[in-house]
Amino acid sequence: xxxxxxxxxxxxxxxxxxxxxxxxxxxxxxxxxxxxxxxxxxxxxxxxxxxxxxxxxxxxxxxxxxxxxxxxxxxxxxxxxxxxxxxxxxxxxxxxxxxxxxxxxxxxxxxxxxxxxxx
Amino acid sequence: xxxxxxxxxxxxxxxxxxxxxxxxxxxxxxxxxxxxxxxxxxxxxxxxxxxxxxxxxxxxxxxxxxxxxxxxxxxxxxxxxxxxxxxxxxxxxxxxxxxxxxxxxxxxxx
Numbered sequence: 001x002x003x004x005x006x007x008x009x010x011x012x013x014x015x016x017x018x019x020x021x022x023x024x025x026x027x028x029x030x031x032x033x034x035x036x037x038x039x040x041x042x043x044x045x046x047x048x049x050x051x052x053x054x055x056x057x058x059x060x061x062x063x064x065x066x067x068x069x070x071x072x073x074x075x076x077x078x079x080x081x082x083x084x085x086x087x088x089x090x091x092x093x094x095x096x097x098x099x100x101x102x103x104x105x106x107x108x109x110x111x112x113x114x115x116x117x118x119x
Numbered sequence: 120x121x122x123x124x125x126x127x128x129x130x131x132x133x134x135x136x137x138x139x140x141x142x143x144x145x146x147x148x149x150x151x152x153x154x155x156x157x158x159x160x161x162x163x164x165x166x167x168x169x170x171x172x173x174x175x176x177x178x179x180x181x182x183x184x185x186x187x188x189x190x191x192x193x194x195x196x197x198x199x200x201x202x203x204x205x206x207x208x209x210x211x212x213x214x215x216x217x218x219x220x221x222x223x224x225x226x227x228x229x
Binding site: 037046047050059061062095104105106107111112 | 176
């Protein structure tokens with residue numbers, strides 16, 4: 001069965017950096033676009049970024065452009081999110097999600113990892 | 120990219136049908152059939168319930184249905200059940216090749 005497991009969340013000070021990982025299993029990782037989505041405490045979902053199968057197509061939300069970098073390692077079945085210059089408003093649960101191969105929707109989600117930016 | 124517009128809350132009684140709306144622009148909802156809906160129970164990850172406006176993933180109850188008219192998409196839940204109480208989010212592909220979510224609707228089953 002499809003499994004997505006995020007890790008790497010934690011406490012960080014404003015201006016700091018953090019790298020999130022998402023380990024994928026149960027499907028051919030290299031065949032799927034992947035995405036990061038976040039949810040601030042008590043708030044709605046916010047799409048962050050997505051990456052194509054070969055990493056040659058990448059898009060970011062304006063709120064993280066220039067600070068966050070998405071990447072993947074198909075040999076390791078892993079997705080990453082490098083987060084730099086973190087701000088208090090980046091505090092959220094970060095979800096890794098698979099994008100459907102035949103459409104543009106998030107058909108499987110991980111359980112999320114919490115990132116807290118505090119001073 | 121501004122978030123899609125959803126009502127903050129909707130309520131209904133068991134057995135009733137309710138419809139949640141999701142309004143966008145010609146650059147997102149109105150321009151593409153890549154509208155999807157997600158159900159999220161407290162403390163849980165979101166779950167896809169409708170994709171491509173009106174398609175149901177395998178395993179999702181046929182009580183869930185979707186539609187779209189111009190720049191507004193809708194999710195209808197018929198035969199409302201207690202387990203349907205959750206937050207619901209719509210999402211759309213956009214003309215900037217990005218994705219956008221709605222602010223979410225909290226569904227309460229009375």
